[in-house]
Amino acid sequence: MTMLKRLVAGTALGLIVASGAQAREMRVSSFEPPQGFYSAQILQAWIDEVNPKLSEGNAFKLYPGSMLGAPPAQAELVKAGVADVALVVPTYTPGLFPMSGVVEVPGIARTSAQGTAVLNALADEGFLAAEYADYKIIALFTTPGYRLLMKGNGASAPDDLKGLKLRTPSPFGTRLLEMMGASGVSIPAPQVYENLERGVVSGAVWVFDAYKTFRLDEVAPTVTTTRITASPMAILMNKASYEALSEDDRAVIDAMAGRGAAEWVAGVVDAADAALEQGFRDGGKVTFIDQEGEAAEAWAAALSSASELWVADQADPAAARAVLDRATAVASEATTN
Template identity: 35%
Template sequence: MKRAVSPLMIAASAAGLSITSLAEADTLRMSHLWPSGSTVNQEIYQAWADRIEQESDGQLQVEIYPSQTLSKADQSYEAAVNGIADVAVTLQGYTAGRFPLTEIVQLPGVVKDASQGSCILQSLYDEGDIAAEYDDSHVLFMFTTGPAYIHTKATEVKSPEDLAGLRIRRPSDVAGEMLSSMGAHPVGMPAPDIYTSLQRGVMDGLSFPWEAMSVFRINELVNYHLQVPYYAGAIVATMNKSAYEQLSPDMQAVIDRSSGMEWAQIAGGVFDQLDRQGRQEALEQGDVIHTVENPLDDPEWAPLLKQGTNIYLERLEERGLDNAREVYQKALSLQERCSS
């Protein structure tokens, strides 16, 4: 966090007035992976920054570093912890094994859409089920993407057999577990690297929600889409603890008022809107879209997805996380509350 000299301070100094009584502005550096011109950046992160600046009467300013310009996507959480960034937004799945209970939200059948998923994830944090995983930072809000589907360049996928041997980008260990269960070969990489890798033939396809297909321009490169909602991405916006604690009580209150469920729901709503746009974009370019309506009840898909879910929960239990299934059931139980 750095101090910025405001135009008001410059004007006061030029007029011969003392500036010691004028509040200096604290500038918070925010790091994230989305492009600067994207709707995600403008309607979530820039909107949050504008709210902070407005409610603090300019005493807090937010300097946004999009597209991994301050920290790489898979290092952004640690960048916030270590003070490289004052605020960071990243997907928990980029840090394999770092947020095991959080990633339960990503399992098949938990998230119907981004608004519901964001409510579920924020509720789990607010009610203490996953809060201990973030003790080293000051969490602002959490949200999820909509369901991630499978998109391929040259292979039309209708059944699990069609996925056999295909190199599919996976966004996290949970998604990788599901893809492996379905016969695919998971490939890990951050979202901004996908376009080039797909162009070069490093992968046959990828796992993405519709929102990201449009934001990262991946719709340009693929022709086939399988809407099987087997996964959703979890995202956290968090702040360096020292940066928060160094603020005055009034400025901490400004941050607190722009944290929690309100912003989880704002973000979820933006992602839902972008999901609709991404799918429409694929339809307009003539792509083929297949849909599996209820994969956990589907005779072909259900056994594989349930197997992947059970394997993931067993791995958590082997790590000593005896409450893994309890958190999973809690996430499922929140669906009705979060759908209203």
């Protein structure tokens, strides 16, 4: 929490509601269960920092476990005002946030810090203005790179995936799997365990926080550490809800939003990812197939045309090319810094 507290340190804010601003509870929607990583360590942590600084009567409250709507509905819930704030996965709603999906291209977001640097640079430079025009952005960030969580002996090389069905994170994730001869199956997060247990899929392309939250180590005990893709993530707020707050309360939100908030989230995400991986390694029940040197190069070669595929898939290839070029440059800078 140290970095998060620094975001608001030194900000002197009043606690009087301005004329016309009505105090109320503001709903924060999460599709994860209350104990899920993003529910507990990101959204609730953010709420716990913001609420004490708001005017009396104004407070955010977490509504976890898809209480307000299914995972793909989160962006619309915020836009419609059903939720005041929500955790949104932009790739769950194809077409709404097309340029944010650039971080799905292999190599753009190996860590959350790297992907978060990319998304915030794109936002600051206007590349994402159209897709977030209806929202107050609290934070844009990414997952760490997705690994392969597999049943049986797992996959040591891309050819090992041929003919297999895997849980895919997105339509573009499916395209990546198809490049390696596998098929992508879209499965809601809470149902992945059951589908792995029944053999409907042989694995999942996912991250360690989901691996723990949904106990997937019990049914997919082999992890291939190549980082195939990543997902963009966003915490978005309803514009009308934000604008209805007093000037002082909007200042509280502003101090807890934007690049600083995103970098805090990325730090929490990457630290948790590393700790969870180490915990699974130390536990001895999960087999890791580490990919380095020539092994890593084989995966890179299998996915070498992914960036061109992503550009070709976009409605405006010229705009997508500009976004990809900038994202690649920022990702390179983030790797060396």
